[in-house]
Amino acid sequence: MAQTAAQIVDFGTTTIGTQFAGIMMMRRRRTFETVVSSAPVVLEADGLQQRLREGPGVDPAMPSRTIMSADLARDTRWPRWGPVVVDLGLVSVLSAELRAAGQRIGVINFYGDHVRQFTDQDAHVASLFASHAAAALAAVALRExxxxxxxxxxxxxxxxxxxxxxxxxxxxxxxxxxxxxxxxxxxxxxxxxxxxxxxxxxxxxxxxxx
Missing domain, CATH: 1.10.10.10 (Winged helix-like DNA-binding domain superfamily/Winged helix DNA-binding domain)
Structure with a gap:
């Protein structure tokens, strides 16, 4: 699965227009594990979501297939995670849910190093991209x-x-x-x-x- 996930992240960063992206897969008891990241800082940001149980990717009440924040320094939805990630140099985020067979299997997070990096069009593209990515990851998981x-x-x-x-x-x-x-x-x-x-x-x- 790691190879497929890496290819997805590589293509995703090019498609969305950022250097920073990672995939978190859902494990038992609704925990997450980062299976691939495009940069060490992404691994750290995703890891903080998992440890703090806070952030766009781990939100159990994800209101839609995508969540976007134009400026994490001003976003009040994640009061612990947001400021720490900003200190890492990541100031905006776009998360797209990965779903297969009607189940949430993970999330792909795109991070930006400047505010308002992602647009509504990016969110739409990320949602479509995540649908295809989830199908590919589910097929690999079944085969494995x-x-x-x-x-x-x-x-x-x-x-x-x-x-x-x-x-x-x-x-x-x-x-x-x-x-x-x-x-x-x-x-x-x-x-x-x-x-x-x-x-x-x-x-x-x-x-x-x-």
């Missing part, structure tokens, strides 16, 4: 999830094969052994399986064989 699921099934199957050969058990029994190791050690099943495949050894006596 499918590949991860396939990889997980493959490694677990290999680990089952090791146990079946080593202890002369069937596939169901081998899976039970792996699952018990996972539960007892509070380790992901795929991590237990990968360790077994790589070392060809179980750590200690298998709880499923006692």
């Amino acid at each position: 999830n499918l590949q991860n699921a396939l990889d997980s099934r493959t490694i677990v199957g290999q680990a089952q094969g090791v146990l079946m050969e080593r202890f002369d058990v069937d596939a169901d029994r081998a899976f039970t052994i792996l699952r018990r190791y996972s539960q007892d050690g509070n380790v992901k099943l795929t991590d237990v399986a990968r360790a077994l495949v790589e070392s060809r050894e179980l750590p200690g006596t298998s709880p499923g064989l006692r």
Whole structure:
């Protein structure tokens, strides 16, 4: 996803006309993570939004698909985030929501280093741009999830094969052994399986064989 996000930001800065842009993706519990930024100062500004839980990109009541501020020094909507970002040299912002399948999946933030850098036309273009960007990011995420699921099934199957050969058990029994190791050690099943495949050894006596 990082490569696709980087391409989106690169094209977005050219389209909107700024050097400063970044993409924040929504994670669990409505938290955000910056997956790409065009400059270190963008990473810092986005990070402040996440830490302060304040700013155009993290606003849970985002009134529209885009939020714009012509002058953050005078904008009262973000009393903690705004002044700090201005001190970083970013004085205007345009945020466009990323939505896929009716769900908010993230936001792309464009920052300006002078006041009134963005226009209503820029906001319109950013909204259209974000729609296409969200579709691309969602497609990549789906592809990665499918590949991860396939990889997980493959490694677990290999680990089952090791146990079946080593202890002369069937596939169901081998899976039970792996699952018990996972539960007892509070380790992901795929991590237990990968360790077994790589070392060809179980750590200690298998709880499923006692």
